[in-house]
Amino acid sequence: MRRARKVLAATKMKSRTVSGAGLGLRRALIGPLQELLGAEHTDRTSAPIDFFEVAPENWINVGGKLGKQFRAFTESYPFVCHGLSLSLGGPAPLDETLLHKIRNLLDAHQIRIYSEHLSYCSDDGHLYDLLPIPFTEEAVDYVAARIRRAQDILKQRIAIENVSYYGVPGASLSEIDFVNAVLKAADCDLLLDVNNVYVNSVNHRYDAKSFIDALPAERVVYMHIAGHFNEAPGLIVDSHAAPIIDPVFDLLDHAYRHCGVKPTLLERDFHIPPLAELVSELDVVRGIQARFAPPASASAATEAKHVRRA
Numbered sequence: 001m002r003r004a005r006k007v008l009a010a011t012k013m014k015s016r017t018v019s020g021a022g023l024g025l026r027r028a029l030i031g032p033l034q035e036l037l038g039a040e041h042t043d044r045t046s047a048p049i050d051f052f053e054v055a056p057e058n059w060i061n062v063g064g065k066l067g068k069q070f071r072a073f074t075e076s077y078p079f080v081c082h083g084l085s086l087s088l089g090g091p092a093p094l095d096e097t098l099l100h101k102i103r104n105l106l107d108a109h110q111i112r113i114y115s116e117h118l119s120y121c122s123d124d125g126h127l128y129d130l131l132p133i134p135f136t137e138e139a140v141d142y143v144a145a146r147i148r149r150a151q152d153i154l155k156q157r158i159a160i161e162n163v164s165y166y167g168v169p170g171a172s173l174s175e176i177d178f179v180n181a182v183l184k185a186a187d188c189d190l191l192l193d194v195n196n197v198y199v200n201s202v203n204h205r206y207d208a209k210s211f212i213d214a215l216p217a218e219r220v221v222y223m224h225i226a227g228h229f230n231e232a233p234g235l236i237v238d239s240h241a242a243p244i245i246d247p248v249f250d251l252l253d254h255a256y257r258h259c260g261v262k263p264t265l266l267e268r269d270f271h272i273p274p275l276a277e278l279v280s281e282l283d284v285v286r287g288i289q290a291r292f293a294p295p296a297s298a299s300a301a302t303e304a305k306h307v308r309r310a
Ligand SMILES: [Fe+2]
Pocket: 161, 193, 224, 267
């Protein structure tokens, strides 16, 4: 009986493993998703969405019908949490109350990945935007200490996300040196936003592929991909409001070459099209991931080897 329980627990944990291509779970999408995936969410193997991402701030203390709907999704699909308001680089004291609430949400839904932006969004009040941390040694020490404190409270590593930025106030380091220094000093993981690398490479005139090649591949736990807006020649805005363009898909392919295939989340926050269009973008992501799968004969041989060993 104890063994059966252990096997069941292991199967459940395996079913929460995040892989493939995912989508942000917005409240407005719950109805269309239930229709697309089936009310019981039973057939995960052929589901067109492999995992979901939520902002924990949007689901803490949510009960009633909405809470039950959320529970049905988290019991059926792997989830990641992507924070909005922790303000890791902010001047105000770290919001430890929020971190404890996030810990409870992660536990309640067995969510194993939590990420936040490498930026800040509040001082005394909320600024409702993600602002760049100055690329300086002093800022590396400051933000790394706050990340380590967040990891202590959450009792797990967190992933920080490279953000898009449009000004570089008081920088003494390059963006890549700043990101890598924070990863090292905080001993944390990276959420690699491929579209943000593309946007920044155009706006700040650097080579996107070289930037990715300089990142520590082993720290990347998952990736973001999104569309953007062409504001003016040489100036693009990370809008999350348009389809992904081919050069960003090409950069995703390059990122997989450097880091290996990682779970990849499509971000779409504005001008949200019908779900079928988002699913077709996820299919493109999965097509790129499939390029890196071992040939069928090789995977069959590996499987046979495992069977013999068992
Ligand atoms: Fe992102």
